[in-house]
Each structure stands twice: as C-alpha cells, then as structure tokens.
Amino acid sequence: MSTEREVPVLPQGVSKDDFLAAITKFEQIVGQDNVLTEEDRLTPYYKTMMPVEDAEYAASAVLQPTTTEQVQAIVKVCNEHGIPVWPTSTGRNFGYGTYGTGNAKGHRHQVVIDFRHMNKILEVDAELGTALLEPGVTYQQLVDYLEEKNIPLWVSCPAPSAIASPVGNTLERGVGYTPYGEHFLMQCGMEVVLASGEVLRTAMGGVEGTHAWQVFKWGFGPYLDGLFTQSNFGIVTKLGLWLMPKPPVYKPFCIQFPDDDDIATIVDMMRPLRISGTIPNAVVFAYILYEASAVFPRSKYYDGTGAMPKDAIEKMKKEEGFGAWNIYAALYGTKEQVDVNWQIVLDAVSAHGKGKIITEAEAAGTEPFDYRAALMRGGMNLQEFGLYRWRGGGGSMWFAPVTVAKGSETLAQTRLATEILNKWGFDYCGEYIVGMRDMHHIIDLLFDKTDEEDTKNAHACMAELIEEFRKRGYAVYRTNNEFMDQVADCYGPVQRQVNQTLKRALDPKGIIAPGKSGIVA
Numbered sequence: 001m002s003t004e005r006e007v008p009v010l011p012q013g014v015s016k017d018d019f020l021a022a023i024t025k026f027e028q029i030v031g032q033d034n035v036l037t038e039e040d041r042l043t044p045y046y047k048t049m050m051p052v053e054d055a056e057y058a059a060s061a062v063l064q065p066t067t068t069e070q071v072q073a074i075v076k077v078c079n080e081h082g083i084p085v086w087p088t089s090t091g092r093n094f095g096y097g098t099y100g101t102g103n104a105k106g107h108r109h110q111v112v113i114d115f116r117h118m119n120k121i122l123e124v125d126a127e128l129g130t131a132l133l134e135p136g137v138t139y140q141q142l143v144d145y146l147e148e149k150n151i152p153l154w155v156s157c158p159a160p161s162a163i164a165s166p167v168g169n170t171l172e173r174g175v176g177y178t179p180y181g182e183h184f185l186m187q188c189g190m191e192v193v194l195a196s197g198e199v200l201r202t203a204m205g206g207v208e209g210t211h212a213w214q215v216f217k218w219g220f221g222p223y224l225d226g227l228f229t230q231s232n233f234g235i236v237t238k239l240g241l242w243l244m245p246k247p248p249v250y251k252p253f254c255i256q257f258p259d260d261d262d263i264a265t266i267v268d269m270m271r272p273l274r275i276s277g278t279i280p281n282a283v284v285f286a287y288i289l290y291e292a293s294a295v296f297p298r299s300k301y302y303d304g305t306g307a308m309p310k311d312a313i314e315k316m317k318k319e320e321g322f323g324a325w326n327i328y329a330a331l332y333g334t335k336e337q338v339d340v341n342w343q344i345v346l347d348a349v350s351a352h353g354k355g356k357i358i359t360e361a362e363a364a365g366t367e368p369f370d371y372r373a374a375l376m377r378g379g380m381n382l383q384e385f386g387l388y389r390w391r392g393g394g395g396s397m398w399f400a401p402v403t404v405a406k407g408s409e410t411l412a413q414t415r416l417a418t419e420i421l422n423k424w425g426f427d428y429c430g431e432y433i434v435g436m437r438d439m440h441h442i443i444d445l446l447f448d449k450t451d452e453e454d455t456k457n458a459h460a461c462m463a464e465l466i467e468e469f470r471k472r473g474y475a476v477y478r479t480n481n482e483f484m485d486q487v488a489d490c491y492g493p494v495q496r497q498v499n500q501t502l503k504r505a506l507d508p509k510g511i512i513a514p515g516k517s518g519i520v521a
C-alpha cells in the first residue's frame with residue numbers, strides 16, 4: 001500500500017490510513033480498474049441538481065462490482081474499517097437526488113457502489129410474465145431484450161425512462177403509466193446483501209430450489225421486501241418484477257380542460273372511472289407549464305424574471321393548443337372491451353360538458369401526445385428531459401406530496417403550491433399521477449443553479465413547501481437527499497425511532513447509506 005496515494009476527499013469520520021487500507025482491499029475484490037479514486041473519474045458522480053454546492057456531495061471513491069459475492073466482500077471491508085457506502089443502480093435519479101452518488105445531509109463523502117456492471121437480465125418467464133434483474137439493468141435494456149426475444153410483454157416505466165433502472169425505480173417506490181404503474185406493487189422477491197455480508201432472499205427465495213420466487217410475494221412470516229425500499233437496511237442485488245401481457249388493443253387519448261380551477265371537477269369525474277377499472281392505467285393530469293416544458297423553452301413566451309405571468313400562460317394556451325389541464329389515459333384489452341369502456345369515457349366527459357377529447361388518430365405525430373402515448377404502453381423516451389431546458393441553469397428538485405383523489409383536495413394543493421412557488425419566483429410546473437384512490441402530485445421546482453440568488457431561493461422555497469404542506473396534513477412520498485431529514489420529520493418521531501431500531505439491528509455500524517430517508521444507526 002502506498003501511503004503517498006492522493007485522496008481527493010475522505011469519508012466523514014474515517015482516517016486516511018483506514019481509507020487507504022480499505023481501498024487496497026476493494027481493489028483485491030473488484031480489480032483496480034473498478035475502483036475509482038482519481039478526482040477526474042469521481043467528478044461525474046457528484047454532479048447534482050439540488051441547490052447546494054456539488055462539492056458537498058463529493059464521493060470518496062466509486063466501486064463497480066460484477067457479482068453479489070463481490071458486494072458481500074465489500075460490505076465486510078466497510079464494516080472492518082468503518083467506511084460508509086452508498087449503493088446506486090444506474091445513477092440517473094436527477095430530480096430526486098444526485099447524478100451518481102447520494103450522500104445524505106450531514107453524512108458526507110461516502111464510497112459509492114455503482115452497479116453498472118451488474119446488468120444481467122437473469123430470467124424472463126414469458127408464460128408467467130415475470131423477470132429477475134440485477135440493479136444495473138436499464139429499462140431500455142429490458143425492452144430491447146423482450147423485443148429481440150419476441151416476448152409479448154410490456155414494461156411499466158417512469159419518464160424519462162430509457163437510462164433509468166427498474167430496480168432502482170422500484171426500490172424508491174416510483175411509478176409508471178401503464179396498468180402496472182404502481183411499481184412496488186408489481187415487485188416480487190429480492191436478493192439483499194445485509195451489512196453483515198450475509199445474503200437474504202425474501203419471500204419464496206429462501207426455499208432451496210424454489211420455483212415460486214417471482215410469483216408469490218409473501219412467503220411465510222413477516223413480509224420483508226418493503227423494509228428494503230427507500231431505506232438503508234441492505235443492498236438489493238436482484239429483484240423480481242411482474243410484466244404486463246401486451247393487449248390486443250391499445251387506445252391512448254387526451255382530454256383537455258381550459259381553466260386552472262377545472263382540476264377539482266376533473267378529479268371527481270375521473271375517480272370513478274379509475275376505481276372501477278374502466279380506465280386501468282395511471283392517469284396523468286398535466287398542467288400547461290409541465291406540458292409545455294417537454295416541447296419548448298420558457299423563453300418562447302416569457303424571458304423575464306420571476307414566475308411566468310398569467311397573460312403569457314394564456315397566450316401559450318391559445319397559440320399552442322394546450323389546455324390548462326391535459327389528461328392522459330388509455331384503454332387496454334380486446335376490441336369489445338375497449339369499445340364498451342370508450343363509450344363510458346365519452347359519456348362521462350359529455351356529462352361534464354367542458355372537456356375536449358383528443359384521440360390518437362387526431363394527434364399522432366405531435367408532441368407531447370406521442371411521448372405520453374408511448375409512456376402508457378411502456379415505450380422508451382427521454383422527452384421529459386425537456387423540463388431541464390425550461391429555465392436552464394441545471395437546477396431541479398421534485399416536490400411530490402400525496403393527496404387523495406378528491407377534487408377539493410387537489411384544488412387546495414394546486415393553489416397552495418402555486419402561491420409558494422410564485423412567491424419565490426418559480427413556476428408551477430406540476431402534474432398529478434392518479435392511482436386508485438391516491439394522487440401523486442409531482443412538481444418540478446426548476447431554477448438556475450448558476451445564479452446564487454436563484455439557488456438560495458430554491459432551497460428556501462423547497463423547505464417552505466415541505467413545511468406548509470405538512471401543516472395541512474400533506475407529506476411527500478419521495479424527496480432529494482438535501483431534504484430527507486425534514487421530510488422524515490413529517491412522519492413523526494415514532495416512525496423515526498422504529499426505523500432507527502431496525503437500522504441498529506441490521507446495520508449496527510451504520511455503514512450502508514447513513515442518513516438516507518433520515519435513518520441513522
């Protein structure tokens with residue numbers, strides 16, 4: 001071991017001697033080429049879109065294992081030397097975190113496990129519609145595999161999807177837009193490396209010679225899979241998913257409504273169709289500014305400071321043909337099923353008397369309809385990266401409070417979010433993704449990270465959004481790394497204490513992603 005070796009930044013609380021000793025052992029485990037310590041190779045791993053200095057999230061090293069056995073060996077070394085380690089699947093969780101690493105606030109400079117080389121599609125059962133994946137597999141890779149093998153199964157994906165990981169997205173309880181859009185609900189079975197170096201296979205995976213690991217979620221005794229989502233209790237190295245059979249008929253459509261306050265009656269109109277299964281997929285209600293951002297930059301209609309004025313939004317609505325709210329949904333099944341359900345949808349919209357229905361025949365070949373239609377059948381695209389050119393400057397944070405599928409609730413949330421965002425000079429770029437009875441309210445707080453004042457305001461705005469929504473009984477279901485403690489506090493001290501008890505039992509030295517989701521040993 002060379003004591004002259006340069007170390008760009010040490011993990012918090014770790015001596016240089018301990019760190020270098022660990023690095024030597026990591027190189028023996030995964031090979032020198034798969035241990036990144038040089039500053040130029042680490043820089044991409046702490047590119048953030050949060051309103052913080054990127055240097056605060058600098059990684060001390062990056063490890064790129066190829067097998068579960070290597071991950072086991074890595075965590076044993078981390079335990080021995082007290083090295084904190086943060087796993088990342090494909091490192092593309094821009095708005096909810098960082099580019100490649102994920103140091104939580106107050107737990108700086110962790111070693112990153114980058115799973116890009118653990119990217120095997122281990123099994124796809126075409127008859128049962130199941131898949132077993134490693135964390136480095138991307139949605140694009142899985143879709144390509146199904147197409148190459150001519151397997152008639154669809155993948156539910158987030159947006160943008162192609163470069164993201166099904167494992168990573170599911171573990172963060174992300175959502176998609178097909179009838180299988182509640183991704184954790186469609187997960188079945190995990191392989192988890194615990195902090196002890198032991199391997200846990202959840203549910204039926206613990207049975208020697210099992211044939212049911214990817215079909216029966218529960219196994220025997222307590223259900224454990226949920227413990228390893230949005231947590232730091234273990235490192236998931238394999239994950240099972242259910243895939244959707246390709247339907248004979250797919251009918252995407254859009255319904256536009258002209259006024260901001262229409263969100264209340266829209267929700268009440270669509271809720272019965274969603275709960276009954278008439279519309280089986282995760283419906284999206286996209287506000288005009290969210291809709292526009294995927295197509296053109298903000299400067300096309302407003303290049304001034306502060307939030308976009310109402311008259312500019314109205315001009316955009318008129319010239320671009322957007323609604324104030326743009327609802328995207330789809331029907332799936334046989335022709336007979338789709339025909340019956342389509343008539344039910346038409347009748348519901350007609351009874352409302354205000355919505356304008358747009359079909360694929362009318363809108364095919366135009367954006368944003370095409371990319372929305374692709375998402376609702378699991379098609380790959382990167383269109384929503386257009387959000388990041390809306391204002392420019394590389395700043396983005398997702399604020400994602402959950403609400404119930406009632407019009408009064410969504411109207412109140414929309415008004416509150418708009419008021420707070422506009423107060424700090426930011427636009428309301430939001431959409432609702434509708435589950436059966438809940439709604440994920442997804443707002444992208446877009447700011448100019450190259451501007452010091454804008455960055456400072458974005459941080460203050462996010463903190464105020466979290467607090468003001470909490471006061472009214474709303475909390476977010478995901479957040480970026482800078483605000484994990486504040487969000488964890490929204491869920492009360494007992495939940496934090498239970499999480500800490502679990503952490504101390506499973507990871508007593510606190511080496512796996514310390515601080516993630518506000519959980520510490």
